[in-house]
Amino acid sequence: MTASKEFDNVLDECLERLLTKGETIEQCLQSYPEQAVELEPLLQMAVAAKKAVAVQPRSEFRAEARYQFHAALGEVASQRSRSFLGWFPRWATVVAIVLGLILVGGGTVSAAGYSMPDSPLYPVKLTTEQVRLALTPSELSKAQLSAELADRRIVEIIYMANKGDAQQVEAITQRLDERLIMLATLASTTRDVTQEGTKDGGAPEVLTLPSVEQPAPSPPEEATGEGDVRIETDERAKLRVTVARDAVNHPAALRSVLGQAPELAKPALRRAIAVSVAGYERALKALD
Amino acid sequence: MQNEESLVHRAQQRETEAFAQLYENYFDKIYRYVVFKIGNRTEAEDLTQQVFLNALQSISSFKWKGRPFSAWLFRIAHNQIVDYLRKKTRQATTPLDKSTVISDSNPQLAIERKLDIEQLLLATKRLTKAQREVISLRFAGELPIAEVAKVMDKSEGAVKALQHSAIVALRKTLVVTNNDSK
Numbered sequence: 001m002t003a004s005k006e007f008d009n010v011l012d013e014c015l016e017r018l019l020t021k022g023e024t025i026e027q028c029l030q031s032y033p034e035q036a037v038e039l040e041p042l043l044q045m046a047v048a049a050k051k052a053v054a055v056q057p058r059s060e061f062r063a064e065a066r067y068q069f070h071a072a073l074g075e076v077a078s079q080r081s082r083s084f085l086g087w088f089p090r091w092a093t094v095v096a097i098v099l100g101l102i103l104v105g106g107g108t109v110s111a112a113g114y115s116m117p118d119s120p121l122y123p124v125k126l127t128t129e130q131v132r133l134a135l136t137p138s139e140l141s142k143a144q145l146s147a148e149l150a151d152r153r154i155v156e157i158i159y160m161a162n163k164g165d166a167q168q169v170e171a172i173t174q175r176l177d178e179r180l181i182m183l184a185t186l187a188s189t190t191r192d193v194t195q196e197g198t199k200d201g202g203a204p205e206v207l208t209l210p211s212v213e214q215p216a217p218s219p220p221e222e223a224t225g226e227g228d229v230r231i232e233t234d235e236r237a238k239l240r241v242t243v244a245r246d247a248v249n250h251p252a253a254l255r256s257v258l259g260q261a262p263e264l265a266k267p268a269l270r271r272a273i274a275v276s277v278a279g280y281e282r283a284l285k286a287l288d
Numbered sequence: 289m290q291n292e293e294s295l296v297h298r299a300q301q302r303e304t305e306a307f308a309q310l311y312e313n314y315f316d317k318i319y320r321y322v323v324f325k326i327g328n329r330t331e332a333e334d335l336t337q338q339v340f341l342n343a344l345q346s347i348s349s350f351k352w353k354g355r356p357f358s359a360w361l362f363r364i365a366h367n368q369i370v371d372y373l374r375k376k377t378r379q380a381t382t383p384l385d386k387s388t389v390i391s392d393s394n395p396q397l398a399i400e401r402k403l404d405i406e407q408l409l410l411a412t413k414r415l416t417k418a419q420r421e422v423i424s425l426r427f428a429g430e431l432p433i434a435e436v437a438k439v440m441d442k443s444e445g446a447v448k449a450l451q452h453s454a455i456v457a458l459r460k461t462l463v464v465t466n467n468d469s470k
Contacts, residue, residue, distance in 0.1 A: 008448035012433055015451070019430070042292040042452075046427070051410045053428040056317045061333045069311055069340055073304040074342065 010035055011052065015046055034164040063249040063254045064158075071159040116159050117168050125152075143186035144239055147283075148177040154250045154276065155287070161254075161269045164262030173272040180279025187236075187286035240287045247280035296357045299347050306349065311340055314358070317429050319366050324428035327409045334370060339365045346388045354407055362429055366421075366439065401464065411461045421453035429462035 014028035025043045029036040055063075060255055115121035129149055136142045153176035158170040254273045292313075298306035318339055322332040342364050351361050412420050416442070425436045437447045 004449075007338070008445070008452045011452055011455075012448045013313060016428075016432065019427075020432075041459060041463075044454045044463070045455050048403045049408055049423065049455075049458065050427050052405045053320055053324050054321055055320055055329070055405055057316065057333070057336075058329075062315070064339050065333070065340075066311075068337060069344075070308065072341055072344055073307060076304065105339045175370055 007035060007038070011039065011042060013178045014039060014043055017041060018047060019050055059249060060252045060256055062155055062238070067158045067253050070155050071116065071162070074119065074155075074159065108282050113288045117156055117172060118160070118163070118165070121146050139186050139189055140235055141241070144235070144242075146179050146183040146186060146191040147239065147242055150183065150279070151246060151250070153179060154253060157269070158253060158257050161257055161261045161265045161272075164265045166268040167248050169185035169265055169272060173268065173275050176272065177275045177279060180275070180283055184279070184283040184286040187239070187283060193208060240284075242284050243287060247277075247284055250280065290365055292357055293352060296347075296352070300350065307344060310357070314361055315340070316432075317443075318361065321362065321424055322369060323428040324374065324405070324409070324424050325366075329407075331372070335362075335368055339368055340369065355438050356435055358429075358431055358434055358435050362425060362431065362439045388446065407462065410456075411458050414461050417459055418442075418458065419450050422450045423454050423458070426451060 010032050014025075014032070017023040017028055018025065025040065025047065028043060029040060034038060105111060115125050129152075133142060133145060133149075136145055153172050155174065156172045158167055160172060251273055254269060258266060258269055258273070294309075295306045295310055296402055299310055315336070319332060319336045322335045322339070323329055326332055326335070339361070343361055346364075350357065412423060415423065420434060421440060425431045426433070431439070433444050433447055433451070437444045440447065442450075
């Protein structure tokens, strides 16, 4: 191997260690003392370049892009379902699929989970959600599920607003409102239990509204009480972070489609924005 | 990689959750790659969305034949960028000026302190097309050398050599000592 090729390999190995394994330039130089003089400035240049390109997408764009993509996925799922369900009467389709879900579960659940309100699978999606809520044991888990379902409603509102279907936007907004009311109610009923449990060890740290891209904070290290209560408190803190993030992202995503949505859908979309802002505010208060 | 292969296989069967997972895994990397290639964050947003929608449409055509999914996805992004640049009637060609050059008594410290994406973009205009592509895929797209080689249809050795010469050229462009700049 020529000296030049050998150096290319050493440089690449060091870059891999620096960029993906979190090692330092010094560690690399120690591995290759003979090439250190030549390597060092190049590694410094590479690290600086890596830092410079580490741009993050805007949170509004990230949210909107995700919704648009999920809407496209929903279309794919409904195309697939239409191909074999098109000839069924609607009621028979729902019954058949719900029975199928109960008996075998699996792929249809996933397809229905992404279906949009204009899809034949949508009633299955709503029914499945009701079943999941009914089968969820704790109030806190129900609150977590309500937050997840609210997220789905936002995706659906954006999808139907882009199609100019004001009636559907109104109907989904109503469902969104119900979910957010449920979330706030469940959050307030679980509050006493979790706060009682932390009395001896101090109240759980109050989480401030996180920046949108911030990952959920790790739970505090010190134990504050019995295991179950501790887990419940951690879960509540996680839910608070999720809801705080959605409180920013969801209204932002709805606003971002307001400009391009057909005129017909705009009043319904404005109401959806108002409902999401008020609903998340209420839920966050209940979680404080 | 096995895990990704399984995800891709499920996505090809139109399993939406699998495709959603692939989307999450690659969204930031593709966005950074596009920003770095076109130098415009707003237009990069549209292109990034379009890359994933195109991938969704054509996932069934993807085949594992020694070419990883990342190489296929970045190839879609690359083609989309080429189309975009071709359609763009007027390209801004900003000459490299004094503000791009970093000057300090300790040039290494100066780079770390001052280099931002705009300066880096201007500096990459001095690179060859292939060198620029390696830097984009390696640093913005965060691909390992083997995958960069697959995207570019080159040997790993050739890509390593390009990477080396590109970093040397960037350093030469961006760093001057006080003595040089006076």
